[in-house]
Structures are given as C-alpha cells and as structure tokens.
Amino acid sequence: MIELKKLSKSFTDADNTVHAVKEVDLTIEDGDIFGIIGMSGAGKSTLVRCINMLERPSEGDVLIDGVSLSSLSEKELREKRREIAMIFQSFNLLMQRNCLQNVCFPMELAGIRPSEARKKAKELLETVGLGDKVNAYPSQLSGGQQQRVAIARALATGPKVLLCDEATSALDPATTRQILDLIRDINRKYGITVIIITHQMSVVESICQHVAILDQGRVVEQGSVQDVFSDPVSAAAKALVFPEGYLDVLESGRKGSRYLRVVFDGSQATDTPLIAKMAVEKGIIANIAYASTREIGGRTFGSMLLSIEEKNHDFQEALAYFSDAPGVSCGEVMRDAE
Amino acid sequence: MLNELLSAAERAEACSVIQSTFLTAIWETLYVTIIATFFAVLIGLPLGVILVIGEKDGIRPLPAWLMRLLNFIINVLRSIPFLILMILIFPFTRLIMGTVVGTRASIVPLVMAAFPFVARITESSLREVDAGSIEMARSMGSSTWQIITRVLIPESVPSLIANVTLTLTNILGYSAMSGIIGGGGLGKIAINYGYYRYKYLVMFCAVILLILMVQAFQSAGTALARRCDKRLR
Ligand SMILES: Nc1ncnc2c1ncn2[C@@H]1O[C@H](COP(=O)(O)OP(=O)(O)OP(=O)(O)O)[C@@H](O)[C@H]1O
Numbered sequence A: 001m002i003e004l005k006k007l008s009k010s011f012t013d014a015d016n017t018v019h020a021v022k023e024v025d026l027t028i029e030d031g032d033i034f035g036i037i038g039m040s041g042a043g044k045s046t047l048v049r050c051i052n053m054l055e056r057p058s059e060g061d062v063l064i065d066g067v068s069l070s071s072l073s074e075k076e077l078r079e080k081r082r083e084i085a086m087i088f089q090s091f092n093l094l095m096q097r098n099c100l101q102n103v104c105f106p107m108e109l110a111g112i113r114p115s116e117a118r119k120k121a122k123e124l125l126e127t128v129g130l131g132d133k134v135n136a137y138p139s140q141l142s143g144g145q146q147q148r149v150a151i152a153r154a155l156a157t158g159p160k161v162l163l164c165d166e167a168t169s170a171l172d173p174a175t176t177r178q179i180l181d182l183i184r185d186i187n188r189k190y191g192i193t194v195i196i197i198t199h200q201m202s203v204v205e206s207i208c209q210h211v212a213i214l215d216q217g218r219v220v221e222q223g224s225v226q227d228v229f230s231d232p233v234s235a236a237a238k239a240l241v242f243p244e245g246y247l248d249v250l251e252s253g254r255k256g257s258r259y260l261r262v263v264f265d266g267s268q269a270t271d272t273p274l275i276a277k278m279a280v281e282k283g284i285i286a287n288i289a290y291a292s293t294r295e296i297g298g299r300t301f302g303s304m305l306l307s308i309e310e311k312n313h314d315f316q317e318a319l320a321y322f323s324d325a326p327g328v329s330c331g332e333v334m335r336d337a338e
Numbered sequence B: 001m002l003n004e005l006l007s008a009a010e011r012a013e014a015c016s017v018i019q020s021t022f023l024t025a026i027w028e029t030l031y032v033t034i035i036a037t038f039f040a041v042l043i044g045l046p047l048g049v050i051l052v053i054g055e056k057d058g059i060r061p062l063p064a065w066l067m068r069l070l071n072f073i074i075n076v077l078r079s080i081p082f083l084i085l086m087i088l089i090f091p092f093t094r095l096i097m098g099t100v101v102g103t104r105a106s107i108v109p110l111v112m113a114a115f116p117f118v119a120r121i122t123e124s125s126l127r128e129v130d131a132g133s134i135e136m137a138r139s140m141g142s143s144t145w146q147i148i149t150r151v152l153i154p155e156s157v158p159s160l161i162a163n164v165t166l167t168l169t170n171i172l173g174y175s176a177m178s179g180i181i182g183g184g185g186l187g188k189i190a191i192n193y194g195y196y197r198y199k200y201l202v203m204f205c206a207v208i209l210l211i212l213m214v215q216a217f218q219s220a221g222t223a224l225a226r227r228c229d230k231r232l233r
C-alpha cells in the first residue's frame, strides 16, 4: 500500500515560490492501477517524483507498506527505489547500450551476477515481446519498442510499484493501446501496483481502476474511474471528462433552455429508447446537443448532453425521469460552470 | 630561391639529416604527445566530471567556493600563452623532472597547458548526456559513482573520443613549440635547421611530417568515435 500524507512540494527561486503540489492525501491499494490526471502544469510529474523521492517533499510523507520514505537514509532510499520502478515519456534508454544491456542496467546497480542478469533480461525482453531485439540498439527501435524495453528494464529488479509518467504521451493511439495492454498484463501477472500519470482521460478510462484528479497541485476529486466519469463534481474533473466541444455547445446554447448530462451504463440501459420513451410518456422534448460513448474498464458508457426547454417544469421532470432509470446517472450542467 | 632550395647540395644534405635524425624525432614527438595526452586526460577528465556533477543543480553539488576556485584555475591556465606558461612553470618542472630542458621536461608544461582544456571539453561532452538518462538512473537507485561510471561517461564515449583526439592534435602542435626549451622531436628539428641554420628543406619536411601526423591522428580518432557511437546506425 502506498500512502501519501499531506504531501506538499514547493520550489523557491530568487523572486518567487511555486507550490507545485499542495497537501495531497492519497491511498493506493496493492495491485491497483491508479491514474493521476491533470492539465499541464498541474503538478503531476512533481507528485510522482515525490513518490520515489527523486524530489524531496517540502512537507508531508510517503509511506510504502508503512515505511516512511522521508525517514530513510540516502543509502536506504537507494535500496528502496529498486522496489519502485519508473518509466518515462521519453523512454530514457541508454543510447550506447543495446536492449539486453539496457535491461541489465538496474541489475548491475543491484550487484546481480552478469550471467544471471543476462538470463533474466532475455526472459523479460521475451515477456514484452522483443525476444528478437536483444542485440538491437535503441536508435534502431520504434518509440513503442523502446517503451517496451523500458518496461522490461523496470521489471528487472522485481519492483512492487511501477510509476508511469506520461509513458504513452509520445506514442500514437494504436501503440498507446498496446503499451497500456502490456502494462495491464504486467499488473495482473506480477501483481505490481501501477501508478499512471497522464493528461489524457482516454488512458485513465482504458486501464485505471481508480483515479485522482489534480488541479493546481491539489487533488480535487478521487474515486473509482466509473464514479468520477459518470458524475464529475469538480470543475477540473468536468473539464477532463467532458470531451472537447462539449463546452462550446454549452457556450453557444440557446437562451431559455437548460442542459442535462445523462450518462448511461451500456450494459444495462441500451435496450430502452429512453429519450423516445420520455417524449411519449411525459411529453417532454429533449434536444440532443452532444453524445459520445466510451469504454471504461471494459464497459461501454454513453454520455449525452440534452437541452430541454425551460417551461412547465419540463426540466425537473426530465431530471427525475432519468434519475429513476436503471444504470443511468444524470445532473444539470451549468452554462457558466467553468 | 626555389632553385637554391632544391639544389643538389641542399638536397643531399637534407637527405642525410632526414636519415640520421627523423626517425628519432618522430619517435620523440609521438612519445611526448602520447604521454602528455595521457596525463592531461588523467587530470582533466576527473576535473571535467567534477565541473558537471558539482554545480548547483548537479547530481552531487559541491560548495560554491570550491567550484568557483576550480573554474578560476582552469580559466587562468587556459588563458596563459603556451610559450609563457612553459617559462612560468620552470620551478615546478624542475621539481618534478629534476631539470627544465630536454624532451622529458617538455612533458610537464604540455600537461599543464592541456589538462584545463581537457577539463572543459569533458565538461561539455558530459553535459550532452540526456538529463532523462540521469533521472532514470537515479530512479533506479544509482549512487553518484554509478551514475558517473555507468551513465555519464559511457553515454558520452563517442564525444569524449573526439575530444581526446582534439587534445592529442593540439598537444602535437604545442610539442613542436617546446623545441625551444630543448624538447626533442620534429619541432626541434624544424626550429634548429629552419630557424637557426636556414636549412629550409629540412624544416619543410619536418612540418609536412607534423601535418601528416595530425591528419592521421584526426582521421583515426574520428573513425573510432563514429564506430563507437551506437546512435548513428
Ligand atoms: N525544478 C523546478 N523548479 C521550479 N519549478 C518547478 C520545478 N519543477 C516543476 N516546477 C513547477 O511546478 C509546477 C508543476 O510542474 P509539473 O512538471 O509537476 O507539472 P505536470 O503536471 O507534470 O505538467 P506536464 O503535464 O506539462 O508535464 C509547474 O508550475 C512548474 O513550473
């Protein structure tokens, strides 16, 4: 279990202080895939670098299985870091070493016998699907392949935790998919706790179980991905969950109508034509302003933005109607929510 | 003048000088250059490493005054003209070699002139190493020493080889100048025969040989650096 306790980090230079991370409290259970998402500059990288103490927190502490990292000596901390592997946006392979030697790198640091390290490295490259690239140099590999080597390297010392800082941000969507699948397989196979830092909701949706939303250094919302997705509360969460264009629709919306956001769980709600039924049963006409579907954790979620005219309590009735429907959650979206 | 230069008598004399002295001179030049380069790298490389890791945001920050002192010494040594440096450090040369003249003694000023240069170019080579690689090494629990020996230096080997080659060719050039304090080699021959005795043909031959040696070292160094670099393929 990883616990962040009132973790803060500020950077001070000559004329000002930047509070990059502010009083973050998080608990991440063993075996979880935990997403930390936020806009650029929200403090994600700083937060993740505090988790392995590459950055010493200004205040607060990180506990891994109850052990406080800030109480460790430099040497003990180096030992501990072998349990907390990390992969990066830019892969950070050593360019003068081939794949095998790159995967051997952390084992060299740990003083594992070279013959043993090479054997383990070959197995790991096999695991990440690069058994045939053992002698290739990073410059001969695609981005996706380089990230696979980096993952193999991260696994070399048998870590308990894998930190991924924007690990797929430099990759195209198809490769991102493959790398995320690989990370999920590893999470299942080795039971490694994975922390995924990203600015893309799609990454969180596709593999995370839990998510925390970071805004200006603070965790403004956290919970299971499904809960946060279907019912975002904070403005930052809404901005991330609502796809682009969503807010434009709101901006340009007609006066005299209100907006209702309806999220339905595809496995339960797709059989009923809810909007048609509402029109027939209640006589309420809803205009679909925006609609999309997404997959979260293998389940399909649909999300719609309905505009409903503000007359005869239509809006309240529609709200009540959708609230009662099974597998549906809904809420009003304010025009000036942002 | 050309006629005079290439007259039969001149040619015969030059030939005999070349036969009797050039082999030793080439050997002395090589010997001085290689030994001086070796010591310049031995001293300059660690200093270059310190310049990189010891700075404020480096991986092992050192006291600011120490860094300033180090930078000062390097800058001062780099800005003294070689001819003057050679004379300035006579006492030091005598301390180490027991004498200030001769081939062996000329190694000392050469090292003194070259190690600050090596420190600077090592510094610039090491700065080329991707900060991400260092971050990665730190995240895996590398000690400072492991970062230096397993990341910083190995990752900049091609650039270091190119820079050592540059040092070597520089020292080769300076070693010719040390002919003035009796340092042996092709430089001494060029000065003795060309400057003092007006035997220009001998001087030309010596100079051409020096040029060829620089070319050979440079080509070999560049080829080696390229072969070592795994980024290019
Ligand atoms: N070493 C540093 N010195 C000073 N300020 C820093 C430092 N590192 C980060 N910051 C500041 O802290 C804030 C958070 O930065 P951070 O890199 O953690 O953001 P991020 O969420 O990872 O952004 P991105 O998505 O762009 O990577 C920024 O305002 C940044 O300028």
Ligand SMILES: [Mg+2]
Binding pocket: A044, A045, A046, A166
């Ligand atoms: Mg970042």
